[in-house]
Amino acid sequence: MSERLLDARGLRVSFGGKEVVHGVDLHLKPGEKLALVGESGSGKTVTALSLLRLLPSAQVEGQAWLHGPGGTRRDLMALSERELRGIRGEDVAVIFQEPMTALNPLYTVGNQIVEVLQLKKGLSPAQAWARAVQLLADTGIPEPERRARAYPHQLSGGQRQRAMIAMALAGEPRLLLADEPTTALDVTLRGQILELLDELQRQRGMAVLMITHDLNLVRRFADRVAVMENGHLVEEGPVATVFGNPQHPYTRKLIDSRPERNVVDADPSLPAEGGLLRTEGLQVVYPIPLPGLRGWFRKGEFVAVKGADLALAPRQTLGVIGESGSGKSTLALAVLGLLPSRGRLQLDGKAWQGSQRADLPLRRVAQVVFQDPFSSLSPRMTVEELVGEGMLVHEPRLDLSARRARVREVLADVGLTEAQFPGLLARYPHEFSGGQRQRLAIARALVVRPQLLVLDEPTSALDVTIQKQVLGLLQRLQREHGLAYLLITHDVDVIRAMAHRVIVMKDGEVVEAGEMHEVLDAPQHPYTQRLVAAATVPDPA
Numbered sequence: 001m002s003e004r005l006l007d008a009r010g011l012r013v014s015f016g017g018k019e020v021v022h023g024v025d026l027h028l029k030p031g032e033k034l035a036l037v038g039e040s041g042s043g044k045t046v047t048a049l050s051l052l053r054l055l056p057s058a059q060v061e062g063q064a065w066l067h068g069p070g071g072t073r074r075d076l077m078a079l080s081e082r083e084l085r086g087i088r089g090e091d092v093a094v095i096f097q098e099p100m101t102a103l104n105p106l107y108t109v110g111n112q113i114v115e116v117l118q119l120k121k122g123l124s125p126a127q128a129w130a131r132a133v134q135l136l137a138d139t140g141i142p143e144p145e146r147r148a149r150a151y152p153h154q155l156s157g158g159q160r161q162r163a164m165i166a167m168a169l170a171g172e173p174r175l176l177l178a179d180e181p182t183t184a185l186d187v188t189l190r191g192q193i194l195e196l197l198d199e200l201q202r203q204r205g206m207a208v209l210m211i212t213h214d215l216n217l218v219r220r221f222a223d224r225v226a227v228m229e230n231g232h233l234v235e236e237g238p239v240a241t242v243f244g245n246p247q248h249p250y251t252r253k254l255i256d257s258r259p260e261r262n263v264v265d266a267d268p269s270l271p272a273e274g275g276l277l278r279t280e281g282l283q284v285v286y287p288i289p290l291p292g293l294r295g296w297f298r299k300g301e302f303v304a305v306k307g308a309d310l311a312l313a314p315r316q317t318l319g320v321i322g323e324s325g326s327g328k329s330t331l332a333l334a335v336l337g338l339l340p341s342r343g344r345l346q347l348d349g350k351a352w353q354g355s356q357r358a359d360l361p362l363r364r365v366a367q368v369v370f371q372d373p374f375s376s377l378s379p380r381m382t383v384e385e386l387v388g389e390g391m392l393v394h395e396p397r398l399d400l401s402a403r404r405a406r407v408r409e410v411l412a413d414v415g416l417t418e419a420q421f422p423g424l425l426a427r428y429p430h431e432f433s434g435g436q437r438q439r440l441a442i443a444r445a446l447v448v449r450p451q452l453l454v455l456d457e458p459t460s461a462l463d464v465t466i467q468k469q470v471l472g473l474l475q476r477l478q479r480e481h482g483l484a485y486l487l488i489t490h491d492v493d494v495i496r497a498m499a500h501r502v503i504v505m506k507d508g509e510v511v512e513a514g515e516m517h518e519v520l521d522a523p524q525h526p527y528t529q530r531l532v533a534a535a536t537v538p539d540p541a
Helices: 044-051 081-087 108-120 125-137 144-148 157-169 186-203 215-221 239-244 250-256 294-295 328-333 356-365 383-394 400-413 434-446 465-479 492-498 516-521 526-535
Strands: 006-015 018-028 033-037 058-067 074-077 090-096 177-178 207-212 224-227 234-239 275-288 300-312 318-320 343-349 367-368 452-456 484-489 501-506 510-516
Touching: 006 318, 018 144, 018 207, 018 234, 033 044, 044 058, 044 108, 044 177, 044 186, 044 207, 044 516, 058 250, 058 400, 058 434, 074 484, 081 501, 090 157, 108 125, 108 144, 108 157, 125 516, 157 186, 177 186, 186 215, 207 434, 215 234, 215 239, 224 239, 224 250, 234 239, 234 250, 250 465, 275 328, 300 328, 300 501, 300 510, 318 328, 328 343, 328 452, 356 367, 356 383, 367 434, 383 400, 383 434, 400 434, 434 452, 434 492, 465 484, 465 492, 492 516, 492 526, 501 526, 510 516, 510 526
Parallel strands: 033 207, 033 224, 090 177, 177 207, 318 484, 318 501, 367 452, 452 484
Antiparallel strands: 006 018, 006 058, 058 074, 224 234, 275 300, 275 343, 501 510
């Protein structure tokens, strides 16, 4: 026991009398990295936050011994709120999942770190500012002095996450709780953040409890892994042992949830280029103000997409891959006619006219499925209203019974039926899980019988098992309905499972394009090589 830093026994967490964490035991040694994994709702985050009693509405039982120097130990569950405040941020710190909501938008990043240093370390304002800048530099943020004076919204996603890490390290904690620290980041940024945490952990001798559903992250980072299902700890052990020989069925299900390729490959006798979507020299340009007196008379230009050439046929998937800010989503919006563009863009042989009436037929040809169905589906509309809305626009002559029949048909096509969900048509989006909401979003797009679906990060917010189910659904729909997909993603595994052809974008420019296997198995451009390398996980054994 003396070797342990944290020893939690019999942790039980309840909300309103309903128990959601059932007698979990966890232990960490100094300098150890433990990954707590499982799907959303498995109890990972609730378990970790309960250690610091950061869930004010929860009832927590059990013991959580935090061991200190000289054989001392304190039970976190028995401490007063005042005593806990002395431990939070100093002995135990937290990196929260979404830094944009965890950071205060009204204060600069530097001032937020300074606050921790003055409170926990008693530094003077000048000392605290110098230390805050140094912490930002330690996390690899360029120009740390300037970034310290920036507000959270002025930083990129990776920079905000690094600022969160700097704030967590300000109190020099012995234990770091990292709650999904890389979920919202691109694959290369994920690798950078993992390397940073690994280096800082070694330098400072911290223990890290990583909460995640990303098994690739676990393979790359952790020493041990603990698997949670429905609030129960079902398996625990060294990473190589658990991944190499999983004992529990749930662990095996998680490990087997890597996306599988099940698409109809292109007919080699047919030309690679298709006629459904074609662009040549496509550009998207934003006006920007010019400095000084020039800005009074004319605007400058920022070219977000620089001369993209695309070709897509029915039953084919074109994958567009790149980091945030590479121009992927801007390209998708131009294809959908939602942004003005230059160059040639033809969809089903027609061009966007910029007129609501003239473009109405093309709106039916191309539909979109967004990244986060919870924010893209109106919470005030029922399933019947959400899914059937497109028919009111594109097929206004259909009567209520015909619309309802079509809605039921398309819901069944995506795997949602009245037998599973009584009163399905009258339900609201919040009554469904994340994967089920994504099925609703797909049904909403399919109801007008489009030829092209633009899929904007359709699985990035989903657990690995749900991601596999949704990708399997999209593959089946493509085979049965002859759909073409323009797939926007930063996930190389999703591209391997879905795409026939791939284009790689960087800073608005297509740097590499070709057949999926050619681009990903033998990348030519250094940027593509870096993306593929960042997504390649070494064998833990």
